[in-house]
Amino acid sequence: MTKIFDVLTIRNPSKGEAFLEQISGKTPIFVLTIATSETGKIAGISAAGKMPEITDYTPPADAELLLFGKCKCFNGVPVTPDGIPTPALISMSALRLADFPVLVASGGLRVKPHAPFLDFGGSPGRDIRTGNAVDNVKEVIERAKVAGAHLAKTSDYLVIGESIPGGTTTALGVLSAMGVKAEGKVSSSMPINPHDLKIKAVQAGLTAAGAVFGSFASDPIKAVSCVGDPMMAAFAGLVLGAAEQVPVLMAGGTQMTAVLAVVKALNADVLCNVAIGTTRWVAKDCSSDICGIVDQIADVPILAANLNFGNSRFDGLKAYEQGVVKEGVGAGGSSIAAMTKFEGALTKDLLLSEVERNYATLMGLKL
Amino acid sequence: MTKIFDVLTIRNPSKGEAFLEQISGKTPIFVLTIATSETGKIAGISAAGKMPEITDYTPPADAELLLFGKCKCFNGVPVTPDGIPTPALISMSALRLADFPVLVASGGLRVKPHAPFLDFGGSPGRDIRTGNAVDNVKEVIERAKVAGAHLAKTSDYLVIGESIPGGTTTALGVLSAMGVKAEGKVSSSMPINPHDLKIKAVQAGLTAAGAVFGSFASDPIKAVSCVGDPMMAAFAGLVLGAAEQVPVLMAGGTQMTAVLAVVKALNADVLCNVAIGTTRWVAKDCSSDICGIVDQIADVPILAANLNFGNSRFDGLKAYEQGVVKEGVGAGGSSIAAMTKFEGALTKDLLLSEVERNYATLMGLKL
Numbered sequence: 001m002t003k004i005f006d007v008l009t010i011r012n013p014s015k016g017e018a019f020l021e022q023i024s025g026k027t028p029i030f031v032l033t034i035a036t037s038e039t040g041k042i043a044g045i046s047a048a049g050k051m052p053e054i055t056d057y058t059p060p061a062d063a064e065l066l067l068f069g070k071c072k073c074f075n076g077v078p079v080t081p082d083g084i085p086t087p088a089l090i091s092m093s094a095l096r097l098a099d100f101p102v103l104v105a106s107g108g109l110r111v112k113p114h115a116p117f118l119d120f121g122g123s124p125g126r127d128i129r130t131g132n133a134v135d136n137v138k139e140v141i142e143r144a145k146v147a148g149a150h151l152a153k154t155s156d157y158l159v160i161g162e163s164i165p166g167g168t169t170t171a172l173g174v175l176s177a178m179g180v181k182a183e184g185k186v187s188s189s190m191p192i193n194p195h196d197l198k199i200k201a202v203q204a205g206l207t208a209a210g211a212v213f214g215s216f217a218s219d220p221i222k223a224v225s226c227v228g229d230p231m232m233a234a235f236a237g238l239v240l241g242a243a244e245q246v247p248v249l250m251a252g253g254t255q256m257t258a259v260l261a262v263v264k265a266l267n268a269d270v271l272c273n274v275a276i277g278t279t280r281w282v283a284k285d286c287s288s289d290i291c292g293i294v295d296q297i298a299d300v301p302i303l304a305a306n307l308n309f310g311n312s313r314f315d316g317l318k319a320y321e322q323g324v325v326k327e328g329v330g331a332g333g334s335s336i337a338a339m340t341k342f343e344g345a346l347t348k349d350l351l352l353s354e355v356e357r358n359y360a361t362l363m364g365l366k367l
Numbered sequence: 368m369t370k371i372f373d374v375l376t377i378r379n380p381s382k383g384e385a386f387l388e389q390i391s392g393k394t395p396i397f398v399l400t401i402a403t404s405e406t407g408k409i410a411g412i413s414a415a416g417k418m419p420e421i422t423d424y425t426p427p428a429d430a431e432l433l434l435f436g437k438c439k440c441f442n443g444v445p446v447t448p449d450g451i452p453t454p455a456l457i458s459m460s461a462l463r464l465a466d467f468p469v470l471v472a473s474g475g476l477r478v479k480p481h482a483p484f485l486d487f488g489g490s491p492g493r494d495i496r497t498g499n500a501v502d503n504v505k506e507v508i509e510r511a512k513v514a515g516a517h518l519a520k521t522s523d524y525l526v527i528g529e530s531i532p533g534g535t536t537t538a539l540g541v542l543s544a545m546g547v548k549a550e551g552k553v554s555s556s557m558p559i560n561p562h563d564l565k566i567k568a569v570q571a572g573l574t575a576a577g578a579v580f581g582s583f584a585s586d587p588i589k590a591v592s593c594v595g596d597p598m599m600a601a602f603a604g605l606v607l608g609a610a611e612q613v614p615v616l617m618a619g620g621t622q623m624t625a626v627l628a629v630v631k632a633l634n635a636d637v638l639c640n641v642a643i644g645t646t647r648w649v650a651k652d653c654s655s656d657i658c659g660i661v662d663q664i665a666d667v668p669i670l671a672a673n674l675n676f677g678n679s680r681f682d683g684l685k686a687y688e689q690g691v692v693k694e695g696v697g698a699g700g701s702s703i704a705a706m707t708k709f710e711g712a713l714t715k716d717l718l719l720s721e722v723e724r725n726y727a728t729l730m731g732l733k734l
Contacts, residue, residue, distance in 0.1 A: 027520075027521070029521050067513050067517070068513065099520065100520070101517040101518065101520035101521040102517050103514075103517060105483075106486075112486075112488070114488070114506070114510075115510060115513065116485050116486065116487050116510040116511065116513055116514035117485070117486055118483050118484070118485055118486075119473075119479075119483065119484055119485075119486045120483050121479070121481070139481070143481070143482060143483045144483065146434050146435065146482065146483055147470075147483035150434075150468040150469050150470060151468065153394075153466065153467070153468035154394070154396055154468040154521050154522050155521050
């Protein structure tokens with residue numbers, strides 16, 4: 001593991017450094033891919049478990065935060081039941097400091113953002129235990145691919161993030177369906193990772209789909225359709241379209257590995273242009289293993305923003321060091337992109353100051 | 368009037384030349400703003416009059432043509448009842464030759480394209496004779512403005528086009544509501560311009576809205592809401608957001624003047640970054656007067672792609688010289704942008720060859 005600026009290269013350091021050099025000083029488009037699913041409402045699976053219907057509002061609220069600097073579909077910012085703020089706060093801070101262009105793309109939403117968004121014809125996801133979780137996967141991928149190809153023409157590179165509750169469970173679903181061993185390896189936004197609940201949901205989904213581990217190893221469309229979520233189709237399509245032309249930083253935690261498996265199965269050639277960008281909190285998480293999953297899929301580098309909120313003046317941010325939230329809304333990838341844009345002049349500490357400033361403003365707190 | 372490359376400067380030549388110099392060699396994003404309305408279905412108003420329901424399919428088909436090189440929501444390409452092909456064929460040819468990035472934005476659609484598009488929360492338009500033609504205008508403008516601002520961060524400049532049937536009637540509506548004399552001055556896609564029908568529809572709309580000529584001179588939101596169309600809200604918002612940062616070429620015919628009036632009323636400061644880009648067919652049209660309308664609004668330059676299809680080997684294209692179609696789908700603006708990108712190396716004749724090639728391919732004809 002080497003460190004460049006405040007970015008850690010946690011897998012394949014030489015490729016990781018080459019990727020960082022390629023994007024150094026450059027300006028990406030940041031695309032936030034949002035979607036909702038009933039899987040996120042399974043009791044105990046997502047941090048928003050006590051109020052399942054709130055999971056329909058989190059992705060659009062995250063999108064509004066990035067585009068308008070405040071949420072429009074409700075007051076304040078999305079928080080966990082313990083009051084820990086959405087990682088969109090980190091993304092928003094990084095993206096605004098670097099003045100990066102931001103677009104929002106929908107994979108399928110129950111609640112639409114009060115903001116412009118790219119529509120790829122997707123629908124909200126069903127509970128994966130039905131074994132029939134996502135509609136129209138092939139068409140959504142095709143439309144997202146065209147959008148990705150056109151966005152690539154207009155920027156040095158793309159950073160693509162996600163916001164979907166329950167996303168690590170559906171990631172486990174798709175990875176399992178495609179024959180990647182990920183039980184006990186996917187991350188969680190909660191301090192105690194409910195691996196058993198996720199495994200049970202995935203098992204139920206595979207059974208309902210008449211499938212077992214590895215059944216859809218060469219059919220990613222079917223894997224996502226049965227036990228995935230609508231974010232994956234949109235995200236994979238964007239990567240497939242853009243990475244033919246420019247570098248793509250897939251910004252997220254273990255959810256990215258499921259998208260990676262889908263992309264590889266559809267066009268492995270583009271992977272030479274792909275890196276995963278996450279946070280130190282995912283990289284150091286003992287209850288998940290992003291490298292252990294990626295090792296089974298493709299030799300892409302993993303980068304991690306070396307964020308540390310231990311010295312924050314706000315308990316809500318300090319809590320990130322206790323393993324809550326960890327990642328989401330492209331927090332790690334947007335931080336990496338912003339720090340790389342300024343070639344080190346934007347440090348993790350300056351970024352934390354900006355996160356604190358935005359947090360205080362949005363929550364009505366004193367700095 | 369001067370001529371640079373194969374572009375005519377038909378209003379304010381010095382500003383027009385300065386604009387061309389500014390965009391010379393540069394790469395824009397092309398945004399096609401599509402919408403549908405019941406106004407386009409009034410008998411005799413639009414070229415698609417005999418089959419009004421087809422007007423719901425034309426804008427999405429145009430969008431598909433630009434993004435996929437073929438229509439997906441029906442076979443072939445949109446044509447007038449006489450078989451004259453959509454001007455999207457010109458835009459597609461210019462955009463592909465120059466390899467420009469293309470995005471589609473919806474103002475409000477009855478039929479969605481089988482293609483990615485930006486959603487601003489708009490709805491299809493009603494018949495302006497109701498005096499209550501468009502919902503949610505303010506919100507759509509705000510969302511489009513944010514999108515325009517972010518797109519401006521990622522490109523040298525923007526070219527924005529439109530596709531909406533019945534658009535010159537709603538243009539007359541908004542211009543009249545805002546106190547701009549446009550009766551007999553708006554263009555038509557038909558050889559014989561049905562001015563009387565348009566004037567009658569606008570009069571009925573204004574009366575139904577309890578308004579007269581000039582009632583909404585300082586309330587563009589109300590003007591569009593009562594007697595406009597949903598394309599205008601999306602288009603105006605994009606201009607307002609983008610032109611604060613980069614040049615914007617408003618690609619269209621007399622419809623652009625209504626958008627110009629809306630933009631001016633909301634933020635006249637951005638107009639220094641704005642030009643209208645149209646075709647020679649609009650510029651030389653005796654049955655309309657784009658300069659005469661713009662003269663009443665703002666001192667922006669008007670450029671015209673010096674296209675001439677008189678020597679085409681295809682009757683469907685030759686017909687453009689008889690005054691059918693004339694403009695639409697940003698045909699003029701995208702031609703100007705492509706010719707300017709190549710600083711003259713792409714001539715109008717090379718462009719016609721490419722249009723012919725694409726026309727032959729799509730219609731199954733021999734070159």
